[in-house]
Amino acid sequence: MIAGITYLLAGVLLFWIGLRSWKYRRQDTISAIELAILKATGDEPLPPTKIDRSLKYGQAIFGFTLGPIFAFLGVVVILNELELL
Secondary structure, eight states, rough: OOOHHHHHHHHHHHHHHHHHHHHHTTTTTOOHHHHHHHHHOOOOOOOOOHHHHHHHHHHHHHHHHHHHHHHHHHHHHHHHTOOOO
C-alpha cells in the first residue's frame, strides 16, 4: 500500500513539474540553488543557451510522460493491495 501511494504521489509530482516547466518554458528562469550561488559570489547569471532551452522542453515532456505512468502504476498497486483487481 505504501508503494502504491508513493508511486501515485511521484506521478502527481512529475506531472506538476511538467506543467510548471511547460508554462515557463519561454522565460529565462534560474533555479533556487543557482540563485543562492550567484548571490553568494555576486556574479550575474549567464544567458541561456540552446541546450538550456531544449532541456526545458525535455523536462516538460518527461513530466507529461512519466507522471501519468507513475500515477497509473500507483493506482494499480493500491487496487491490487485492496484486492479489487
